[in-house]
Amino acid sequence: MKRANSVLFSLLIIVSSLAGCIGGEEVDTSEYEDQIAELEEMLEAQNQTIAQREATIDGLEDGLSDATQMIQNHAEGIAILEAYRDSLLVKLENSNNTSSELIVQLEIANASIASMQSQIDSLESLRDSLSTMLNSSDSTIDELEGLLNTANASILQWQQTAEDNRVNLSGADLSGADLSGADLTNADLTNADLTNADLTNADLVGANLSGADLTSADLVGANLSGADLTSADLIYADLNNAYLTNTNLTNAYLTNANLRSADLVGANLRSADLYYADLANADLSNADLRSVWLTNAYLSDANLTNANLSGAILSGADLRGAILNGADLSDASLRYAELSGADLSRIVWSNTICPDVTNSDDNGNTCENNL
Numbered sequence: 417m418k419r420a421n422s423v424l425f426s427l428l429i430i431v432s433s434l435a436g437c438i439g440g441e442e443v444d445t446s447e448y449e450d451q452i453a454e455l456e457e458m459l460e461a462q463n464q465t466i467a468q469r470e471a472t473i474d475g476l477e478d479g480l481s482d483a484t485q486m487i488q489n490h491a492e493g494i495a496i497l498e499a500y501r502d503s504l505l506v507k508l509e510n511s512n513n514t515s516s517e518l519i520v521q522l523e524i525a526n527a528s529i530a531s532m533q534s535q536i537d538s539l540e541s542l543r544d545s546l547s548t549m550l551n552s553s554d555s556t557i558d559e560l561e562g563l564l565n566t567a568n569a570s571i572l573q574w575q576q577t578a579e580d581n582r583v584n585l586s587g588a589d590l591s592g593a594d595l596s597g598a599d600l601t602n603a604d605l606t607n608a609d610l611t612n613a614d615l616t617n618a619d620l621v622g623a624n625l626s627g628a629d630l631t632s633a634d635l636v637g638a639n640l641s642g643a644d645l646t647s648a649d650l651i652y653a654d655l656n657n658a659y660l661t662n663t664n665l666t667n668a669y670l671t672n673a674n675l676r677s678a679d680l681v682g683a684n685l686r687s688a689d690l691y692y693a694d695l696a697n698a699d700l701s702n703a704d705l706r707s708v709w710l711t712n713a714y715l716s717d718a719n720l721t722n723a724n725l726s727g728a729i730l731s732g733a734d735l736r737g738a739i740l741n742g743a744d745l746s747d748a749s750l751r752y753a754e755l756s757g758a759d760l761s762r763i764v765w766s767n768t769i770c771p772d773v774t775n776s777d778d779n780g781n782t783c784e785n786n787l
Contacts, residue, residue, distance in 0.1 A: 487539045755787050
């Protein structure tokens with residue numbers, strides 16, 4: 417109980433300190449996420465404690481039930497022995513002379529009754545102890561549940577505070593702005609104007625940039641992991657060595673964009689426009705490139721392991737030395753593409769237009785001999 421109270425006291429301190437964080441001043445939301453994670457770990461521990469308490473209560477209730485049944489059985493046994501003893505007394509009273517045999521039987525009956533009564537006393541004491549423990553467990557669970565409710569309320573407050581302090585730059589005009597190295601984690605930049613903005617090494621993890629205009633923006637070394645760039649305009653943007661793991665670039669415009677050595681592992685580029693884009697040495701393993709436009713794109717030495725390129729247009733693309741191991745090229749067009757030195761192992765060929773403009777279906781379900 418003392419431990420539960422001390423944890424509750426600690427939570428009250430956290431909630432009190434939270435009150436000062438809800439003002440207009442911007443707060444680093446990563447700290448809230450750490451607090452939320454710690455509180456969630458505490459909730460898990462308290463849930464486990466409650467489960468253990470409930471198991472203990474089940475055991476106590478079973479023990480209490482068994483003790484009550486034993487008391488009842490002993491009471492019934494005493495009633496039988498008392499009836500037997502009474503019958504012996506009647507026999508003694510009706511007898512003309514004292515029977516030593518009846519006296520012995522009477523003493524045995526009395527001894528049995530005394531023994532059973534002693535056991536009943538012990539069982540009743542045990543029952544009382546079990547009841548006390550059960551009441552104590554119920555009280556402890558009430559305290560734990562109260563603690564959980566307080567912790568849940570604290571988590572909601574932290575989450576709301578983190579949300580309230582998230583940078584909101586939706587629709588903002590930031591054209592030409594110097595945002596190099598800026599922390600824009602989870603920022604709302606939907607439809608923002610970032611043309612020619614300097615975002616080198618900026619932290620844009622989880623940011624919402626859907627519909628944003630990043631034409632000619634400098635994003636060298638920027639971290640856009642998990643960001644939403646749906647339908648964003650990145651024409652001529654410089655994303656050299658940028659981090660775009662699991663980034664959503666669906667329907668994004670990346671014509672002539674520089675993505676050399678960019679990390680696009682698991683990125684979603686479905687239906688994106690990458691005409692003449694430079695993706696040399698980029699890592700596109702496990703990326704979703706369905707129906708993407710890569711006409712005349714530069715993909716030399718790029719890693720496209722297990723990438724989904726079904727329906728992709730790669731006409732005139734430079735794929736020399738690229739790794740296409742396990743890539744899906746069904747319904748894709750490789751018309752006039754350059755694939756010398758490329759790793760073409762385990763590729764899925766189906767209705768694929770080969771570099772020599774023949775169909776893979778007519779070439780033994782492969783384009784390896786029609787480059």
